[in-house]
Amino acid sequence: MQSHRSSQAPRYAAAVPHEEEHRDITSGGPRAAIFGMSDGLVTNVSLILGFAGAHPAATVVRLAGLAGLVAGAFSMGAGEFLSMTVQRELFERELDxxxxxxxxxxxxxxxxxxxxxxxxxxxPELARRLAIEVMSNPELALETHAREEFGVDPSALGSPIKASSASFVAFVIGAFLPLLPWLIGSGGGAITWSIVLGGAGAVTLGAVLGRLSGRSWWLGALRSLLVATLAAGVTFAVGRAVGAG
Ligand SMILES: [Zn+2]
Known part of the structure; x- marks a missing residue:
């Protein structure tokens, strides 16, 4: 249908790349999982080191890390569920x-x-023969129109529940890593281990992401480590400054 295509083209342009990301998650897309883990890791390394920088009791750091893990995972899961649901409804309406x-x-x-x-x-003759052939099969016709007009595969709209639980789990895994030392120990030892595990996690996730994106793994590892270090360094400094005051 020509009319709705021209009037709503900009919205599709914005929505389609997002849909691609989601489809990655629902098909167990490793890239999306790595991104979720990386989110959890950077968030919680920063949160934990920020609290640790203020030198509170270990129980306070542990509580902060746990709260960060739960809050982040639910927020990621809920956000994914809502955006995916709205998107599905949008595409279903257009498919209708x-x-x-x-x-x-x-x-x-x-x-x-x-x-x-x-x-x-x-x-021209071949195009017409092909078009008539495609139009003789309603399912194929819908699929072809959807793909060509707004880049959507009607059979792969993705499941909000699957996508949101994948985001939730990925975030938990990433957030758990820097929290682990605080479940076992405290003080300088736990801080050191949070940094070591956080750094190792950031390097590993960055390297894997680099490989998956077809770039060099060490460049991905380096970039990921830099981002994590920057985030954690800033919150550590803020925690130290506020805690000292
Ligand atoms: Zn059409």
Missing amino acids: IERRAIRDTPEGETEELVEIFRKKGLA
Whole structure:
């Protein structure tokens, strides 16, 4: 359907890349999982070192780390669920419009496909034959229109529950790492181990992400370590300054 495409093109342009990210998560996308873990790691390393910098009792640091883990995981999970649900509803509504157009004005939709196939470089007769063939199968017709017009695969809209639980779990794993030393020990030893585990985690996640993105693993590791160090360093300094005052 031509009319809704032109009027809503900007919204699709914004929504489609986001949908791609989500699809990564629902298909167990390792990239999304690594990002979630990295989020949890950086958040909690910063939070824990920020509290530790103020030299409170170990129980306070432990409580802060635990609160950071729970709050962050729920916030990530809830945010993922809401954005995914809204997006699904949006795409489903657009699919409905397309489905109705295919049913009610098949001639116009056929012409639209002919145009799309011709733009891809097919000869006019072949484009028409292909368009007629596609339009003879309602499911295939809908899928083709959806893909070509707004880049969505109707069978892969993604599940909000799956996406949100994946985000939740990934964040928990990342946030748990720097918290672990405080469940066992306290003081300078726990601070050191939080830094070591946080640093090792950041390097590992960065390296894996670098490999998954097809870049060099050590560059990814270095960048991830730098970001984590910067975040943790700033909160440590703030904690120290406020704690001393
Ligand atoms: Zn259409």
